Amino acid sequence: GPASEPGAEPRVPLHTRPSAVADDGPATGALPVGVPAAAVLASPLGLQRALRPLQAYRTGAASRRQVLDEGATAELTARAGGLVLPVFRPVNRREALLQLVLDASGSMRVWQRLFDELREVFGGLGAFRDLHVRYLHPTDDGRAAVSRSPRRDGAPLHSTDRLVDATGRRVTLLVSDCAGPLWHSGAAHRTLHRLAGQGPVAVLQPLPQRLWPRTRLQVTFGDLRRGQGVSGAGLLKVVSEGPPPPPGARPVPVLPPTAAALGSWARLLSGTGPARTPGAVGWVSAAQEPARPVRARRTLTPLQLVSRFRSTASPAAGRLAVCLAAAPLNLPVMQLVQRTMLPDSGPAELAEVLLSGLLVRTDEPGTGDGEQEQWYDFAPGVRQALLGPLGRDEAMLVLKHCSEYVEQRFGKGGPNFPALAYAQLGRSTATGPLPATGRSARPGRAPGTEAGEAGEEHAPTVPQPFAEVAADVLERFMTVPLHHTDPAPAPDGADHPVLAAAATLTRRYEEEGMVQYLMDAVQLLRG
Incomplete structure (x- = not known):
């Protein structure tokens, strides 16, 4: 991916299929995303x-519909000596x-x-x-x-x-x-x-x-x-x-x-x-004036922002904010994490997080229409403050479900989360071989699609920030430095038992799509 700007938060892409980009421009043409939503109304x-x-x-308005009053019409017709004089009455129902x-x-x-x-x-x-x-x-x-x-x-x-x-x-x-x-x-x-x-x-x-x-x-x-x-x-x-x-x-x-x-x-x-x-x-009121601008307050630290939110938020909203700290903040993905980690919560808890002051709107390149693709990010330092109560198993579960969501939307052979493994090995997903296909992915192209190949024009694209997460999440839960470039040396001996076990785990990952198998294989290789 593109190099991070000086002072910017380091980010690690969590999919192996880069967004479709022009050779001299940012990612464009992202696919819209959406997930099946559970019912909001209980009954x-x-x-x-x-x-x-x-x-x-x-x-109270006059009726626009009238129907024939047969009884009144028959009576008036009889009095008129056989001359038919229809009588209509208004119908107010469903006006x-x-x-x-x-x-x-x-x-x-x-x-x-x-x-x-x-x-x-x-x-x-x-x-x-x-x-x-x-x-x-x-x-x-x-x-x-x-x-x-x-x-x-x-x-x-x-x-x-x-x-x-x-x-x-x-x-x-x-x-x-x-x-x-x-x-x-x-x-x-x-x-x-x-x-x-x-x-x-x-x-x-x-x-x-x-x-x-x-x-x-x-x-x-x-x-x-x-x-x-x-x-x-x-x-x-x-x-x-x-x-x-x-x-x-x-x-x-x-x-x-x-x-x-x-x-x-x-x-x-x-x-x-x-x-x-x-x-x-x-x-x-008809003379309602605009709200007065809020007076400048002292700058709150990330811990103070999180503490203020937790003091007034519901327990479910507070827990949801912690889980979202390990996920990319796109609205469909946020709803997916909520249904997975807190199935008993609803839109009210997600709305509490959105209105908490912890999130800011971001305009990410290559995400399509801003009205359709809505992206958020935590205020500086807030993500680290929220990650404290989150356990490693919960963080891995959040990333696992995000991986499954990407695979369902863009195909099992495409953008999943093997970048977790490559982050542990210190390799770049843009230049290193793919675990599933063994090919190299040219930046801006789908894996296995080279220039001039059939199907390149119709290759699905992925929004660049869709499956990204802050690098400190991986550093916290994977305990591996992410910024070295030299790959880990392979164990001596082609028939080393660790290689056989890692190969078995890799095959299970390719067959079942469980990211945990890939992470376990990397842990064995690192050892």
Whole structure:
């Protein structure tokens, strides 16, 4: 790979197939990556049952549909002496339209699966005439824009005027952690204030309730009461003992993604529940100002950053941060490590790590579209501080599952993690022979593909930083210097028993793909 810049953290590539690069340029043309995701909602059917009261929701707008009233038509026709005079009556059922809006900020990408499951739940509810899915993006001038794609450049951006319906037929549910740039600039508050004046609006907050005070939406708790009349669902009143809301602010219910909370909201809108419903409310104003810049604080050491995170994080989030210290910080890989090492945790714990202040966004070359490939790195020194509680077996397990993920995505004969062995032997994966094929891989080409060979044009490429990990992780757990270049001398005698044992382990690695076999073989050879 390319030489590290002076003072930069040394990194060791953990795959033998370098990214496809031009002869005089950085890696390009990376393949998109993704992994099968487990369900976020514990019981989608239970959530759908809790939302059934929305089937009784009626808008205050005039009905667009009419059906023939046979009884009234027969009676009027009889009175008219045989002249048929049809009588129509309005149909108010399913006149409402649901807008499901996702805040497309960077921290909300871990909740994409939750958003998709909510869309399926509401789509099968049968309470709305139509379901519109929209994504809210920040613009360069600090305003909010809406599109049909979660990527900012995936579809044209339009004004939030498209979310407004003066007839009051639209119900808007915004899924957001209330911590992105739209909330810091106040654009989200102003958008919700405008929508709340046209029809029912609510914010679905996926973060745990104990983290709500850290967000940019002021939340109070009290009793919510539906307004009078057919259109009273859009005129919520709040009885709260907290501080008075800002002048001109409007209340917006804040809901966790649970059946109890969404069921109470459904009964409140439809008027089928009690007169007052306890809940959380966020106050939004049309004159919301951007958040004040945070005053410069004293610089915290890596140990202080980690200590501050652990003092407020959940135990699962703290353990997840430790496991991620031994893995490449790409969002699909982070989710894979989470499901492997902490199967009982969910997106909330991963969101805690992303919002902890321990990670920073990085723009890695050769990773494709930045909106599609999202890479992170720990703040300087944080990775070393997190690795303290991590055991060697756990670190090797993390690297093993990352290896299996790479093999599943790019093929068993391609980029796996034999660089662990080459790091122990002090060899470079760009110039040394490959354990599996015995060929030399030219930088920028797949193993076994030389210039002019058939298939070179269609050879799969791998993002350069995809399977990388900080060199200090290997130094800590493999206890081998990584910077010498002379290969270890081979034992005397071609029939040495160590060579036979190492060859057996290497064959088992090639047959079963277990990286541990390769590491054991290297340990024997080093001895």
